[in-house]
Amino acid sequence: SKGNYNHFMLKEIHEQPIVVAQTLGKYIDYSKRSIDLGDLPIDLSQIPRVTLIACGTSYYAAMVAKYWFEKIAKVPVDLDIASEFRYRDAVMAEGGLTLLISQSGETADTLAALRHAKEKGQIIATIINVDGSSMARESEMVFHTYAGPEIGVASTKAFTCQLSVLACLVLATAKAKQSLSQEDEQQYVKALEEAPSLMSMALTKEDQFKTVARDLAKARDILFLGRGVDYPIALEGALKLKEISYIHAEGYAAGEMKHGPIALIDENVPVIVLAPSSEIYEKTISNMQEVLARGGKIVLISDDAGLQGYRDDSLATIELPKAKSFISPLLYSIPIQLLAYYTAIAKGTDVDQPRNLAKSVTVE
Ligand code: M6R
Numbered sequence: 232s233k234g235n236y237n238h239f240m241l242k243e244i245h246e247q248p249i250v251v252a253q254t255l256g257k258y259i260d261y262s263k264r265s266i267d268l269g270d271l272p273i274d275l276s277q278i279p280r281v282t283l284i285a286c287g288t289s290y291y292a293a294m295v296a297k298y299w300f301e302k303i304a305k306v307p308v309d310l311d312i313a314s315e316f317r318y319r320d321a322v323m324a325e326g327g328l329t330l331l332i333s334q335s336g337e338t339a340d341t342l343a344a345l346r347h348a349k350e351k352g353q354i355i356a357t358i359i360n361v362d363g364s365s366m367a368r369e370s371e372m373v374f375h376t377y378a379g380p381e382i383g384v385a386s387t388k389a390f391t392c393q394l395s396v397l398a399c400l401v402l403a404t405a406k407a408k409q410s411l412s413q414e415d416e417q418q419y420v421k422a423l424e425e426a427p428s429l430m431s432m433a434l435t436k437e438d439q440f441k442t443v444a445r446d447l448a449k450a451r452d453i454l455f456l457g458r459g460v461d462y463p464i465a466l467e468g469a470l471k472l473k474e475i476s477y478i479h480a481e482g483y484a485a486g487e488m489k490h491g492p493i494a495l496i497d498e499n500v501p502v503i504v505l506a507p508s509s510e511i512y513e514k515t516i517s518n519m520q521e522v523l524a525r526g527g528k529i530v531l532i533s534d535d536a537g538l539q540g541y542r543d544d545s546l547a548t549i550e551l552p553k554a555k556s557f558i559s560p561l562l563y564s565i566p567i568q569l570l571a572y573y574t575a576i577a578k579g580t581d582v583d584q585p586r587n588l589a590k591s592v593t594v595e
Pocket residue numbers: 286287288289290332333334335336337338341384385386387471474588590591592
């Protein structure tokens with residue numbers, strides 16, 4: 232049931248601190264602050280290359296993981312949309328790991344990609360939310376997300392649980408490959424441990440999201456900008472908004488604005504900027520300045536330090552708690568989900584059953 236919430240989507244958004252903690256708890260030994268995936272049928276230290284494949288929101292989780300795998304585990308990663316992968320002649324590394332990510336475990340394109348990768352001799356692992364799904368049955372290794380049933384067509388809690396499992400897999404791979412000191416492992420685990428409470432804090436900003444969403448609801452087009460691990464979150468923000476509010480939205484790597492999309496900017500195009508105060512904060516902000524200089528309307532989402540100097544009427548701001556950049560995709564998922572939700576509410580669309588969409592896409 233929806234409990235005290237008007238929609239499953241809102242309920243599922245609010246469940247995230249709990250289900251993320253639950254999921255992390257399955258892969259982390261908190262007493263030692265270390266990752267523990269249990270016994271695996273393969274040796275992660277021997278993996279030459281990882282291929283990540285998924286559709287939709289699950290694909291954006293894979294995209295975040297590419298940044299993590301390469302930075303932390305130093306493993307090269309190929310990233311594919313399932314419907315593209317199955318029809319292209321991907322050159323795959325011998326003994327490579329193909330990791331498919333799916334909430335339902337039934338998405339036709341992802342299942343076909345799994346079979347295709349298997350034919351190419353890949354080791355097959357899946358991250359799925361639904362027990363006993365087709366993909367789980369056909370893989371060598373299954374990593375579960377413990378999000379519980381996700382009813383809303385727009386994926387929310389499954390996404391942040393996928394990110395949680397991926398983060399643990401990346402750390403386990405980094406450990407196996409000896410590219411992670413024990414001290415660093417503890418730091419990363421500590422960051423993950425803090426994620427659920429930071430997400431809870433973000434969820435208390437509901438009024439701010441509602442206010443901003445009332446303006447967004449008037450727009451015809453909206454852009455989302457982010458860099459690094461927050462770039463996939465910008466893409467996810469645009470997808471979420473499109474799905475449930477039917478407003479045209481696009482996510483861009485902030486540095487790409489000047490290569491084309493900046494031509495779209497005028498006072499009618501809101502631009503949502505995800506800019507936690509990290510090492511790339513200044514770069515994102517300078518891209519935001521380029522938009523401001525052309526009369527664009529900005530919604531800046533950042534932490535206290537990142538909002539210094541912007542608390543005036545020139546732009547709208549949403550403040551999130553400060554987080555380590557490693558976990559910022561988990562935290563910054565909350566504002567993009569709530570902005571999509573409240574924008575759809577302001578427009579009066581059917582949030583849980585958006586037009587033309589199905590929860591699980593079992594046709595090609
Ligand atoms: O069940 P899956 O994770 O394989 O589904 C993949 C996509 O169909 C799904 O994420 C879709 O994009 C959602 N409606 C996004 O909110």
